[in-house]
Amino acid sequence: MNIIFLTLVEINSIEDRGIYQDLLRKFRDEGHDITIVTPVERRKGITTNFKEKEGVSILQVKTLNIQKTNIIEKGIGTLAIEFQYLSAIKKYLANKKFDLVLYSTPPITFAKVIEFVKKRDNATSYLLLKDIFPQNAVDMKMLKEGSFIHKQFVKKEKKLYKISDTIGCMSPANVEFVLKHNPEINSNKVEVNPNTIEPAIFNYSFEEKKTIREKYKVPVDKKVFVYGGNLGKPQGLDFLLETILVTKNENAFFLIVGDGTEFLRIKEWFDNNQPKNAKLLQRLPKEDYDKLLVACDIGLIFLDKNFLIPNFPSRLLSYLEMNIPILAATDPNTDIGTIIEENGCGYKILAGNQVEIQNKINQLLSSDLKQMGLNGQKLLLNNYTVDISYNLIMNKLKHV
Template sequence: MKVLFLTMVKINSFKDRGIYTDLLRKFYEEGHEVFAVCPIERREKKKTSIRKEKEGTILNVKTFNLQKTNIVEKGLGTLAIEYQFLSAIKKHFFKEKFDLVIYSTPPITFSKVINFIKKRDDAYSYLLLKDIFPQNAVDMKMLKENGILHKMFLDKEQTLYAISDTIGCMSDANKNYILKHNPSINSSKVEINPNSVQPRDFNQNEVEKKTVRLKYNLPNDKKIFVYGGNLGKPQGIDFLLETILSATDKNAFFLIVGSGTEYDRIEKWFTEIKPGNALLLAGLPKRDYDLLLNACDVGLIFLHKDFTIPNFPSRLLSYLEMKMPIIAATDEITDIGWVIEENKCGYKVISGDVKSMQNVIGDILSDETNFNQMKDNAWNLLQKEYRVERSYNLIKEKVNV
């Protein structure tokens, strides 16, 4: 079977670890031909190019800047990308006949590309719904509700859902939200297909962990509560900083590592406040980040309190892979906190609830037996629910090839 994958995430190599590359490698390992189309932003000053690896073919398409740029260019880039992708596919993949086209949100603007592949090749279309746009932008006040742009993006969202043969949602709350707010969608084509990875067991011993902590000036006599990943408005960064500022237990140390639109503001806050219980690091290469994460103790998830859509951040999997208890500080809509608590691998609090946050931090620090049990439960949850084989099998069984 020939598989075409469309994404806004830049793929440097199929060997990289991540929710998409792990899935594509699984297709390759099962004997399928894999083709990926992804952007190469104009800031890199490179032309559209094609690269072949053992696991498949990567088509990097020159686009506008899509990440870490102003909202005008981001909007234009999001609208233009389907035309840029379609042109590149027609030029470079004109001899290929695809059986399956997989694509993720964001963006919601791949409809013309998907339609072209479906009509030309009679391909099956599978949407991995990772982002509910444009409602998330309305929640964050980046789009005016019922404004011209909002209505235009709503039309594109409906078109994308309509041409998708199957919509794979990240969680029960995601599935229920989509069906409730899109009554025209046949419920039979919506299923749970969560973020998934090929787990790797990081067997760092205590000496190695201490060496990593020493490298980054992290204390060895405290539990490290780490937030790793994107630092943007959707993450509700204010409550993350408030959590650090209001922490009173001297056995807790906070690490923020990542990048995003809010990084400069956080850096300024660190410069002004000079917290003695926290450290800020810029984003690291994946391998260095994994080794650092494995030397920490507790994973933190933050989401903005104003969200009305059920986000389910993929950083959960990174924490589970490191066998870390997790605290999820989120809005009341998402079910990620419920999943964590039901599987006894951490706690949930509502974003902005300082008292509850400090209480659960205290619970983690005061009960070592429970802490160790949550570590085991975290790894078990990953093995049970979020292995890449699950996503692969759900998609493969839909295609009659």
């Protein structure tokens, strides 16, 4: 089967680890022909190009800067990407026919590209819904509900849902949200298709973990609560910083590892407050990040308390993969915390409730973390491996 994957994620190698690379590698290893259409931002100075690499085809499309840039260029770049992708596909993939168009949000602006391939090739379309936009921008007060631009984005969102033969959502709460706010969608075409990975095995001895901690000057005699990943407004990181200041338990140490729009503000906070119980590290290469993560004790998930959409951060999978328990401070609408608690691999609290998070921190410090980590590993293997996503997608194609 010939598959074209459209994404805003910059994919240079299918052998890298990540939710999209892992899934595409599974399709390749099962004998399917994969073509990845991926952006290369103008700051890289690389023109649009097509290459075959590691058993897949990669079409890099030159775009404006759409990640880690100002909101104006990001907005224009996101709107322009539809036409840039369409032009590149017509030029480089004119003679290649596809059976499946696979794509993820963000963005919601791929409709014309999807329609073109569907009509030309009589292809099936499958949306991996990773982001509910524009509602998330409204929740973060980045977009005014009912404004002209908001209405335009809602039209694009509904068009994307309409032309998608199947919409794969990250969790049951996401399915419920999509159907509630889009009653015109046939419920039969919406299903749970979660973030999934090909789990790696990390067996590190106490001495190896100690060496890793020493390398990054992280205390070896404390329980390390690690927050890893994107540092942006959606994460509601002010509550994490407040938690660091309020936590008096001497056995707790906080480690923040990541990058994003809020990194410099967080660094300034660390410079001003000089917390003795916390450390900030800028983004690390994936291999180094994984090693550091496995040397930590408890994973942290933070989401802004104002979210109406049920976010389901993929960092959950990293923590489960490392066999470490999770503490999730979120809005009341996501079901990620409920899933964590129901499977005995951590605790949830409402973001902003400092009394509650202190209780859970103290509870975790006196809990059997090893057993909770094993519970998390079981949750991962039963629900979040690439085989699950692959089989869901293939099952839909069998019934076309």
